[in-house]
Amino acid sequence: MRGALKAAFPLTLPVMAGYMFLGLGFGVVLNQAGFGAGWALLMSTGIYAGAMQYVAVDLLAQGAGLIQSALMTLMVNSRHLFYGLTMARRYADSGRWKPYLAFSLTDETFALLSLTKAPEGVCETRFFAAVSMLNQCYWVLGSLLGSFLGQVLPFDLTGIEFSMPALFVVMLVEQWRQKKARLSVLLGLFAALFCLFILGAERFSVPAMLLITGLLLLFKKQVLSGEDKA
Template sequence: MSTKQKALKSAFPHTIPVLTGYLVLGTAFGILMNSKGYSSVWVVLVSLFIYAGSMQFVAVSLIAAGFHPFYTCLMTLMVNARHLFYGISMLSKFKGMKKKKPYLMFGLTDETFSILCSAQPPEGVDRGWFMLFITLLNHIYWITGSLIGSVVGGLITFNTKGIDFVLTALFVVIFIDQWKSAKNHIPVLIGVGSSMLCRLLFGADSFIIPSMLLILLLVTVLQKKIQGRNLI
């Protein structure tokens, strides 16, 4: 068995939970894109080159409403700002990856980040190829789910109103799970409180960016208190 085959065989079991989730979420995204009049080609291209989960759902509305470069870039930065911290924390793991490094950085989604942080390659398995196949498999799952959704959306006519809520539903489930497992609820309360306040001040169409900025500011200011509670 070659080095790549060993790495692929070792990586696959770690990605099975992501497989189930990405097929469902990707299908919802594909159906949503199809409902806006975009063909399977566009669905695959978006999932191939954007590959940003929540931002892809946001991008559907942005594309449909007309392209505004500055607002789109700013919205993308705010929605995916957490990836800045992901990248910093992975610098040591990606050290020495050479040609693999650009794709490892590109494919660093929330779920892939979680696996790469915890999973270790078995003895005799190349670490670089192990990490690359985890990232690649997850990407393939998302593209496959998106394509399935696009095809299903084209074959079956039904009311897609509310289907873009699937990602929100996922976040609610994650939020509840994190609330139950975390001892320190300060970051969660900051996020919820800031979002509610900005929603009231700026309205439903313009509250996301201000709320993200407010969350970042409050977390920075209260960093020592948050870290202190984590030690309790």
């Protein structure tokens, strides 16, 4: 496991910056809503879904109904179905790590794991597990820090959360380098922008996933033919 952690750590540094900061923000907001560090720890270990945890603070503050909470979670997190679908094959052999790998599949962990291979000589399952665990550690630590520090931060770190989109842009550039992936990248960008434009920022992600699925199937021949050229 130590080898896997060593191989995984440099890869997770951008996520570290993003998660520590977003986690910190979550801890602060949760604290302001009247829920202390114990709650932050419970939510960041038990739910572990960035955007949804921010929504959950509102649910807690309003004392929302359980059905309403369930529906809200379904809406905000349905995109995770697509991550699981994509990773299912690669997690097939993961044995005792499988439940944790499935549980910890956040946007960022998915992006890292679906687009990278374990380095030579490192067991793939352990590498997946190491990336997943490190990422969750950053998130939990950030939440706890935010909860303890409240608003008194020694530095103004506003904007460090931009490491997340920056990481995704870098991964997009890397995909673009592989000619066989280019058409898929374009279809994804198009579907996302189209749905964002039509449906707005709050509701576009799941329709965009569905549109991506449809477009990939529709253009299957072209997508696959790109593979021969590469």
